[in-house]
Amino acid sequence: MATPTTDGKSTHDVHGGLPIPRRAANRPVPGAELLRGWYRELVLIREFEIRCMQAYQDKKIGGFCHVYIGQEAVAVGCVAALKPQDPLVTAYRDHGHALARGMTARACMAEMFGRVDGCAKGKGGSMHMFDREHNLFGGHGIVGAQTPLGAGLAFATKYEDEVLNNGKSSRVTLCFLGDGALNQGAFHEALNLAGLMNLPVIFVVENNGYSMGTSIHRGTTQSHDLSSKALGYGIDSAVIDGMNLLEVYHGMKDVVEKCRRESRPAFVDMRCYRYKGHSMSDPRKYRTRDEEELWEQGDPIGIFEKFILDQGAITPDQIKALQKEVKAEVRDAVDFADNSPVPPMSDLYHDVYREPWGRYTGTSEPRMYGGALNPPTFRATREGDGLI
Amino acid sequence: MSATQEIEFRDAIRDAMSEEMRRDKRVMLIGEEVAEYNGAYKVSRGMLDEFGPRRIIDTPISESGFAGMAIGAAMLGLRPVVEFMSWSFSLVAADPILNNAPKMLFMSGGQFGCPIVFRGNDGAGGQLGSTHSWSVEGLFSNVPGIKIVIPSTPADAKGLMKTAIRDDDPVFFLESERLLGMKGEVPVGEDVLVKFGQACVRREGTDCTIASWGRPVHFCMEAAEALAKEGISCEVLDLRTIRPLDIGAIERSVRKTSNLVIVDQSWSFGSPGSEVAAQIHQRCFDDLDNHVHRVHAEDVPAPYAFNLEQEYLPNTRKICEAVRSATYNA
Structure with a gap:
């Protein structure tokens, strides 16, 4: 397997964390239609991001562009565990969340292109995907800045349900952040407030092991056990395998249900890996090719594809047809974006x-x-x- | 004429918040010591008793956290009033208040606004030293997407606060610790509002316009009184809001007096005062008898010693000197 490095860690030991509990094996398998739908979303996000990279090379997309390749199962599985009325807020690697939430590939790509048909009329860009219809509250560019916003969204849903409508808190807010945000003050303030005020917000750390080029071990204390961060604020946590869609779905389902029921915050260490660089200009010199190849063997799309084939939820021919359909959809999105007027x-x-x-x-x-x-x-x- | 009652500046702010909270349940107050302590400066006195802990919310000392949290709540439709015990403390919340609140509407393409009021003490208190004496209008007026309100009287404080709470954009409401105990006649009634972007003529005059906002307006009035004895007739304009800025009112006054002195308690470099000066030089080039004069805080950190602080701030003596210089009476 992996080559040990001088500090004794194998090169693929990105998180160096405690073992990840397995949940999916004991759960009923969701229906075939749902599984096919999730598979389609995974493939759509992957294809969308590949096209984004091409469009970026073609200078159709400007500024910063952070692609989600490798982490698709996180967005798809988390959104699947939510209700449509649950607010969602995220950081700058946000295309996957937007698509999983229901934004069309056209609106998302047109935003990337800075065109008037983009979700934010071309005024937000790659890092600022907003979609009121689908309760997506951004796309935020400053690391950690969205964590107090997530607490505030949860504060507001709770206030609406309990103070304005004299009812019971019914919605949960999903607040995504990267592992780099763990070291921002805003994150700690948000956790403290959420813990104090019993806010129904779930902080999902998409722990891909790197904040830009700094491995989590170099930047974050207790990196082997991030639950200690939440423990300090009296917040329950879970570790979930973010490379396996079914694990994400079932793990998040538990967390979401508890959060909704108890109106209490939660913290999730979602272990995953980004296959590409931090942004388009990142040559990835801070990690080995061996490490990347090991993680590519555990590709979330490959894992899920094998699972649904084994389940008989889909046939190889259906997969081919679906991939073709998704490619056409994304190609159409690129054409649409290209033909959309500038603002x-x-x-x-x-x-x-x-x-x-x-x-x-x-x-x-x-x-x-x-x-x-x-x-x-x-x-x-x-x-x-x-x-x- | 609506009826008035004489109340303190702090109670005028409190009455405005309470009336708006009775009118709209989406309005809530959040900040350090606002509830059980009844406000560090007693502005929110009695509000916890009336509205309860669900709407009057104490926070830990965590400005970045609760400011950001309130912005998230505003995005979803609440109308939070956020108290900074001092605007000096808002600097640790710079990212949420400057990078989130004023840009949300724009970068979401008009989908998510931010109807929120940030309020607290601004400017030098009394010998609070270098870190607690910020006049943040000097920094924040540079940022599009926010509105900045700086009242100088209890009546304006109430009327402007009510407008601020009903406004759909982020409003920075800058109070002065030194004015909170000031008494004044304040209109009674729920719907007495003061519009944003309307300067008020505090004193009419013919020789020189003095434009100011917030606490220094009172120094301008004292200066105008003293200068009247020397035969210089000053017109004192209270701008009341910096964004929007009622440049038209200053322009009209300057066309009458041909002279302008701006009194701004923030530092001079890149300030509201320098913006007004640039605008008036452009708009009234042929009407001015002299270049625009400016009185600011001195370009140094705020000192502690009483005599140094008095000299650091705009004061009546410095305003008189500026007016004499502007009107060739130096």
Whole structure:
């Protein structure tokens, strides 16, 4: 197997963690249709990300682009364990979450391309996928910044259910973060508040072993047992195999149900691996090719494909047809994005404020500073002119 | 004319919050010591008794955490009022308040707004030293997507706070510890609001406009009184909000007086004061008899010693000197 390194750790021992409990073996197998649907989502995310990488090379996508290849089972399995009305918030490696949540490949790709048909009208980009219809509250670019937001979403659902509607807290919030966020202050403050206030939020650490080029052992104390982070805040935790969709689904199902029932936060150490670099410019010199190959042998799509074939939930021909269909869907998304118009210049000035002058101002055609180039509100400065 | 009652500045803020909480159950107050302690500065006195711990929420000393949490709650539809005991402490929450709240609407393409009010003490208190004396308007007015309110009277504090809570955008509401005990006539009634972006003429005059906001407005009034004895007639404008900025009101006043002194308690470099000066030089180039004069906090960290702090801040003497210089009466 792997070559031992000087510190005694094998090169594939990315997490160096405690053993991962197995849950799926004792559970009833979900129906064939559900399994096929999940498989399709896995393949869709993988294909979408491959196309993103190509489009990035073709300079169709700008800025930062973090692909999700290798971690697909996490998004698909976690979302499968949720209800549609449960809020979800995540970090910047967010395309997989958006697609798993139900955003169309077209809206997602058009956003990547910076086009007007993108989910955020081309104003968010790769790191900022938002989808109100599917309760996706972003896509956040600053490491750890989404963790207090996740606590706040849970605070709000609980407040709505209990204070506004005199009922019982019914929704849970899923807040994804990377293992790098474990070392941000915001994460610790969010856990403390969630623990204190009994907020129904689940912090899912997508522990792929690396925060950019820094292995978790170099950046995080107690990396072999991240549950100790949650323990300090009185929060229960679980370790889940993020490379195995069924393990993710069943593991998260337990966590979600408990969180919903008890209205208490939870913490999940989701062990996974990203096959590609941190971003498109990452040559991955901080890890060995051996390590990558070992993890590729445990490809989440391969594992799940074998499982559903063994179950008889799908035939090899159906798999071929499905892959072809998904390829066509993503190709269509790329064409759609490519043909979608760039945002109009006037969009630059919209969505800065909902109501620039407040609900109660009666001033006509006021201007906020920065809107001077916006044709509908441009006026020369004369007596009686309003605001900047 | 609606009826008024004489109350303290802090109670005006409290009344505004309480009235809005009675009106809209989505409004809640969160921050350090706001509930059981009745507010570090007694602004939220009595609110826990009336609204209970579900809506008046004590937090640990964890600004980044609770500010971010309140922003998440606002995204989902609540209307939180977040108290920073001091705006100086908001600096540890810079990422949520500057990187999340003002950008959420824009980067989500209009899908998720952030109807939230952050409020607390701003500016020098009394000998609080270098780290607790921030005038954050100097930093934060640079950021699009937020509204900045700085009241100088109890009546404005109430009316502007009510507008802030009903506003659908993030509002930074900057109070002054030194004004919280000030008494003033405040309109009674739920629907007496003060619009954003409307400056108020505190004193009419013909020789020089003095534009200010927040606590220094009172120094401007003292200066105007003193200068009147020297035969200089000053018009004092209280801008009340910095974003939106009622540049039109300053412009109209400057066309009348031909002189402008800006009094801004933040540091001068890249400040609201420098922005107003640039705008007025552009808009009133031919109307000005002199360049725009500015009185700011001195360009040093806030000192502790009483005499140094007095000299550090904009004060009546410095305002008088600036007006004399602007009107060639130096």
